[in-house]
Amino acid sequence: MNYALQRIAFSILSLFILLLTTFLLSHVMAGDPALVAAGPNAGAAKIEALRKEMGLDQPLFVQFGIYVGDILRGDLGTSWFTRQPIAEDLLRELPPSLELVLVAMLINLAVSMPLGLLTARYAHTRFDDAVRLIVMAGAGLPVFWVAILLQQIVAGNWGLLPIAGRVSFANRTFQGPTGFHLVDSLLAGNIPVFLDTLSHLVLPAFALALLFTAVGVRITRTSMINEFRKDYVTLARAKGAGEGRIMFRHVFANGATPALTVFGMQFGWMLGATVLVEEIFGRPGIGRYAIKAVTQSDIHAVVAVVLVVGIVFLVANLAVDILVYVLSPRKQKAG
Amino acid sequence: MRSLGNLVSALALSVAGLALAGPALAQPTGTLVIADNETPENLDPANATNSTVNELLIGAYDALVQFTAGETTVSPRLATEWTIAEDGLSYTFKLRDDVKFHDGTPLTAEDVKFTFDRLQAAKGNVLNDLGPFTGAEVIDPYTVKLNTSAPFGPFLSALSRIYIVNKALVEPHMADDNARQWLAVNDAGSGPYVITSYAPTEAVTLKAFPDYWGGWEGNHVEEVVFRYITEPSTQLSLLKSGEVHIAPDITVEDKLALQSDPNFRVDVGAAATPLFFMLNTASSGPTGNPEFRKMLSMAFDRQLHLDTVLMGLGTLPDGPLPVGWLGHTPGTEQGYDLEGAKALVEANGWAGTKLLVRYLPAIIEEQRAVEQLQSNLAEIGITLEAEGMTWPAQAATTASLETTADLNVTYSFPSFPDPHAVLNTVFNGALTGTKGGYNWSQYDNPAVNDLLAKAAASADPAERAALYGEVQKLVGADHAAITVSLPGSTVALAANVEGYVYNVAHHNTFNYMDIGLK
Numbered sequence: 001m002n003y004a005l006q007r008i009a010f011s012i013l014s015l016f017i018l019l020l021t022t023f024l025l026s027h028v029m030a031g032d033p034a035l036v037a038a039g040p041n042a043g044a045a046k047i048e049a050l051r052k053e054m055g056l057d058q059p060l061f062v063q064f065g066i067y068v069g070d071i072l073r074g075d076l077g078t079s080w081f082t083r084q085p086i087a088e089d090l091l092r093e094l095p096p097s098l099e100l101v102l103v104a105m106l107i108n109l110a111v112s113m114p115l116g117l118l119t120a121r122y123a124h125t126r127f128d129d130a131v132r133l134i135v136m137a138g139a140g141l142p143v144f145w146v147a148i149l150l151q152q153i154v155a156g157n158w159g160l161l162p163i164a165g166r167v168s169f170a171n172r173t174f175q176g177p178t179g180f181h182l183v184d185s186l187l188a189g190n191i192p193v194f195l196d197t198l199s200h201l202v203l204p205a206f207a208l209a210l211l212f213t214a215v216g217v218r219i220t221r222t223s224m225i226n227e228f229r230k231d232y233v234t235l236a237r238a239k240g241a242g243e244g245r246i247m248f249r250h251v252f253a254n255g256a257t258p259a260l261t262v263f264g265m266q267f268g269w270m271l272g273a274t275v276l277v278e279e280i281f282g283r284p285g286i287g288r289y290a291i292k293a294v295t296q297s298d299i300h301a302v303v304a305v306v307l308v309v310g311i312v313f314l315v316a317n318l319a320v321d322i323l324v325y326v327l328s329p330r331k332q333k334a335g
Numbered sequence: 336m337r338s339l340g341n342l343v344s345a346l347a348l349s350v351a352g353l354a355l356a357g358p359a360l361a362q363p364t365g366t367l368v369i370a371d372n373e374t375p376e377n378l379d380p381a382n383a384t385n386s387t388v389n390e391l392l393i394g395a396y397d398a399l400v401q402f403t404a405g406e407t408t409v410s411p412r413l414a415t416e417w418t419i420a421e422d423g424l425s426y427t428f429k430l431r432d433d434v435k436f437h438d439g440t441p442l443t444a445e446d447v448k449f450t451f452d453r454l455q456a457a458k459g460n461v462l463n464d465l466g467p468f469t470g471a472e473v474i475d476p477y478t479v480k481l482n483t484s485a486p487f488g489p490f491l492s493a494l495s496r497i498y499i500v501n502k503a504l505v506e507p508h509m510a511d512d513n514a515r516q517w518l519a520v521n522d523a524g525s526g527p528y529v530i531t532s533y534a535p536t537e538a539v540t541l542k543a544f545p546d547y548w549g550g551w552e553g554n555h556v557e558e559v560v561f562r563y564i565t566e567p568s569t570q571l572s573l574l575k576s577g578e579v580h581i582a583p584d585i586t587v588e589d590k591l592a593l594q595s596d597p598n599f600r601v602d603v604g605a606a607a608t609p610l611f612f613m614l615n616t617a618s619s620g621p622t623g624n625p626e627f628r629k630m631l632s633m634a635f636d637r638q639l640h641l642d643t644v645l646m647g648l649g650t651l652p653d654g655p656l657p658v659g660w661l662g663h664t665p666g667t668e669q670g671y672d673l674e675g676a677k678a679l680v681e682a683n684g685w686a687g688t689k690l691l692v693r694y695l696p697a698i699i700e701e702q703r704a705v706e707q708l709q710s711n712l713a714e715i716g717i718t719l720e721a722e723g724m725t726w727p728a729q730a731a732t733t734a735s736l737e738t739t740a741d742l743n744v745t746y747s748f749p750s751f752p753d754p755h756a757v758l759n760t761v762f763n764g765a766l767t768g769t770k771g772g773y774n775w776s777q778y779d780n781p782a783v784n785d786l787l788a789k790a791a792a793s794a795d796p797a798e799r800a801a802l803y804g805e806v807q808k809l810v811g812a813d814h815a816a817i818t819v820s821l822p823g824s825t826v827a828l829a830a831n832v833e834g835y836v837y838n839v840a841h842h843n844t845f846n847y848m849d850i851g852l853k
Contacts, residue, residue, distance in 0.1 A: 035731065
């Protein structure tokens with residue numbers, strides 16, 4: 001239990017550092033939000049008045065203090081440009097992005113785990129070389145380019161999947177309690193909307209997963225190879241256990257732990273990488289929201305997005321860490 | 336008696352409507368889908384200076400007067416007629432008495448006054464263009480008077496962005512933010528369309544308002560959907576698949592290709608948004624010297640830019656004002672003459688000079704213009720370093736002389752087709768970058784400032800034309816800016832869209848209230 005508390009304290013400290021860095025960087029990078037808010041032909045007096053109203057005339061550390069105080073009270077502030085509570089904006093934008101990331105992660109796991117295991121088992125064979133080559137090539141391709149290519153060919157030319165959007169035009173008014181279309185459609189027993197949502201997720205999720213799969217395969221392979229070398233595998237083989245049994249019951253179960261840590265981190269990275277995919281596939285989400293916020297110097301909204309992505313990243317890691325800890329007998333002894 | 340008269344005429348109208356019911360009565364039908372590469376920030380009419388907001392509000396709200404797409408003077412809307420006081424300090428408007436807001440409340444002079452009061456309290460950006468406006472007065476339920484502290488020629492034009500809100504609906508939400516939060520996501524208009532759903536990173540839906548005072552004669556759509564699609568290639572795919580009817584943001588190359596496809600049409604709207612290299616005239620560096628700026632102006636080939644960057648989709652600029660506008664005076668700006676520029680560089684020993692230009696790399700035309708000038712200047716021994724940034728960051732660098740680059744690339748987006756909207760914004764000494772304005776040349780010439788003030792105060796078109804002519808000559812002689820281009824506002828449309836016309840007073844919006852599907 002000590003270990004878990006230590007991890008949580010560490011996470012909170014990381015979040016604070018993240019918050020401070022983003023806040024300071026945004027202020028340095030953003031130009032003058034009052035100037036943007038004032039609009040064209042505003043004149044110096046109006047800009048000055050707005051600067052005061054927005055609290056931008058205060059010293060930076062005072063602004064940061066006020067901001068942190070608000071956050072500790074659970075208030076992410078009001079956006080200078082959407083004029084809505086930022087928390088509400090994010091609650092609307094987060095589900096479509098998380099949905100995308102979850103599907104991308106499923107694709108990532110479904111490809112990385114088996115390929116990692118097989119390339120470890122057949123390490124240094126032609127099969128291993130071929131997979132490594134393909135995976136490396138995949139990682140080297142720019143996501144941007146792959147996404148556009150997939151969209152043009154699979155959706156545009158062949159018409160197999162939708163070109164853009166979150167759902168088809170006919171289902172555009174669909175709404176549910178959780179904001180996750182996949183969940184809401186199932187809760188409502190609306191299978192057509194579920195399938196429609198899923199079909200709109202395939203290409204973007206695939207494009208997003210591609211970047212992470214290369215790392216996923218390699219990490220899984222490395223940790224599995226280490227397992228194959230261990231004495232218990234030799235012992236199991238000596239005892240005459242079948243190769244399939246060794247691979248799945250022994251090697252996979254033990255070797256998956258280090259890989260799991262990496263997948264936990266990938267989850268957060270994926271959320272940060274949704275921007276590109278959302279722009280190309282015209283999907284709503286936190287990435288698009290962030291871009292708009294950045295181009296308008298909406299500092300509090302930018303910081304809030306970074307904070308939320310940071311929280312998702314830390315929670316995913318924390319969950320994986322605790323899971324690994326629970327699964328691993330050695331760590332239990334050490335703790 | 337008046338209200339009884341209204342009731343009688345309303346009854347007469349509805350009887351007439353019943354009699355006409357059936358095929359003769361026009362009914363809006365179909366859904367028009369418009370793509371836009373930029374998402375809206377909110378729905379607040381105070382913020383209609385922003386085109387992503389304005390394109391939604393122009394259908395949901397009415398103004399006192401408005402520019403019909405394709406026209407360059409305002410025509411009556413909520414106001415049926417108006418008189419201007421002899422001293423030019425007040426405008427009295429007679430209002431229509433048959434206008435209903437979307438919730439059924441009748442629109443009266445109280446709503447007009449409330450709209451202006453709220454904009455003043457909320458420091459609404461749309462008031463920035465209303466010059467010396469001081470306040471609104473209710474004369475009677477259908478008469479309203481707007482006062483100014485000085486005569487202001489473009490006053491009526493500027494009213495085209497003042498959208499009248501429903502007082503009964505908005506007032507309860509005023510709170511301490513002047514209903515900013517409420518109006519940011521709610522519709523309080525009387526326009527032909529009602530905003531029925533608002534998902535700012537995804538889509539916005541508007542539906543035809545059956546009780547619209549203007550009626551629904553002719554071919555109109557029942558529903559308008561804006562879909563936010565950033566990527567030009569995605570817009571093109573959606574246009575081709577029929578999921579989108581209007582795609583404004585596809586590449587120039589793709590627009591040219593669509594021109595020869597019978598399933599599509601490419602509309603090239605009037606070019607009214609000049610792109611400039613703003614030269615830092617107040618600099619202590621080389622651009623502080625008018626002769627040096629003359630050399631820079633000689634080094635940029637506007638015709639080449641029009642031919643190779645815009646692929647001909649635009650107008651060759653001739654000075655800072657869009658060609659054909661009131662007061663446009665040809666030949667005021669130094670033209671392209673690379674040999675002459677070279678001679679100036681040699682005569683003055685300017686070879687080896689390093690300059691900095693700032694621009695928005697997200698806008699391809701700006702990037703190409705920078706590359707073009709870089710390459711021409713390199714030929715005559717001058718190095719132009721380019722720094723790309725976001726708009727807020729670029730604007731912030733102009734807030735002090737020390738951080739203003741030698742050159743800044745920027746468009747002028749006039750909010751109505753009047754020389755004031757370009758020349759005053761770009762060259763008035765009261766609106767320099769250091770004063771929070773968009774005059775990034777930091778150009779402050781008292782003679783120009785006087786002429787601009789005189790022209791703004793005049794209501795006589797001939798007098799104004801002459802004054803603006805003088806402004807262009809002085810600005811040209813001072814080489815304050817290089818007018819790079821007048822890009823046409825090009826939009827790709829599906830062939831079944833009819834009635835689209837570019838509206839020069841509402842750049843980057845669509846006249847969907849006039850559009851029908853064949």
